[in-house]
Amino acid sequence: MSGSKSPRNLIARHLLDVPRSGIRDFFDIVSTMKDVISLSIGEPDFDAPWHIREASVFALEKGATSYTSNLGLLKLRQAISRYVNSNFGVRYDAEKEILVTVGVSEALDLAVRALINPGDEVLYHEPCYVSYAPVVAFAHGKPVPVATSMENEFKLTRELLEEKVTKKTRILMLNYPNNPTGAAMTSADLQEVAEFAVDHDLIVITDEIYAELTYGQKHASIISFPGMRERTIFLHGFSKAWAMTGFRAGYSCAPPELTEAMMKIHQYTMLCAPILSQEAAIEALEKADHDVVEMKSAYEKRRKFVHASFMDMGIDCPLPGGAFYVFPHVGELGLSSREFALKLLDEKKVAVVPGSAFGACGEGHVRCSYATGLEELKVAMSRIGDFVARLR
């Protein structure tokens, strides 16, 4: 390597333009500290149900150590097809329309890369999951955030979208129930977004990873609206509702041409998802409804507890409709959300994620995950209460 080259010259330019993740930044600080109660974890505190793990162990003992079809095990794709049909009311062909991926993370990347020509614009809401803008930028597309706010419950509206759409817009990405806000959209909310997508002839990438985790309302998906099936890439996975983050298992459902395009990238870059995770995923779809219900019921109680605790502190905190996050507004306490998080960590050893890590409009908020044991949550809430009282 030539000694004169600075890293800036070595690294691809479009990569240098993507800022370091605010989450990693914060992670580095938290990991130097001891005895921290963390509400910054975007994954379930539960281990994957034992019978799901056991299915993987059983497969390993039988000798499941090989590649699978690029698309994934047919048995799994068939199980996905049945699951999506019975829970979302849309039928996908297990042979041509379903691709098993290494988490929704990979599926997002594949979907974006399969669709984008350099310069194409991609609409997505902020606050949102940290990977949306980067994957678009990696594919030489232009990420165009649509800011949502607490006033409209962090929902996307046609009005907000119309302000940002241009002739170059090709894709709309959305994720409800939402990480980090916990916002969920109803069928009525989604209708105008679906009409917007049809009117502007956009492809929709819908990230339904929290679909099972809605509270007090039934999950609604944009996939169920007229004209959507042929223009939607439906993404889902096992990380959240089945507590299987480490298995790295997800999938995409989309019309044959789109699936084929994503598969082309997947086959050369990933080959296939790990077979042991696929075996576990079959068990998850076929035998774990009860586990999902049990975990959800635990989240639901914690959600009410955390929400009520913030309200008791006089902090504005929308009651989330789904996922396992609350996104309270701490803006009027005189600190930026990053300062709030750092000071809380320093003084009370409670880690929350600054809302700004999920987009500029997350400023003033912090994300607290309630996928954390109840005993820890109680201590954390009482410490945050002390902290807020002192700031006032």
Place this chain on the structure above:
Amino acid sequence: MDELLKMLKENALEKAENLAKMLDMPVDEVRAKIREYEETGVIRGYHAIVDEDKLDLDRVTAVIEVKVTPERDGGFDRIAKRISKFESVKDMYLMSGTYDLLLFVAGPNLKEVASFVSEKLATIEGVTSTSTHFMLKTYKHHGLLMEAQDEYERLKVTP
């Protein structure tokens, strides 16, 4: 089952204030409901789940299968009630299958339990046979694994 009962079954020591928050109910209502459950006998009592293997107690537990000749009036009930009154019988069930009653019997040592079986239990009229199994080690009790497993450590911050 009522959500409140489920939560108390998991942790009977949970404060009423916290239960109220989680159930989105006024605290007074939570307290009143618990009192009602206690008064109507839905809640029979509260106890700690103790890992007795940790205590070096002089105590053994036996599981005893008992065959009984049912009676024309009342089937197994009269004999079952009679057996269940012994202090050393901690749990007892009527079972389907190759025997009739299943007893969990505790005693200070093997000898005491054996003499309970031979002198008290087997001699009851109507008891036709008994089969006694001593427990050697508890792996799981009341849904809890007794041997704490090392927690697999998670990252402190993830997206």
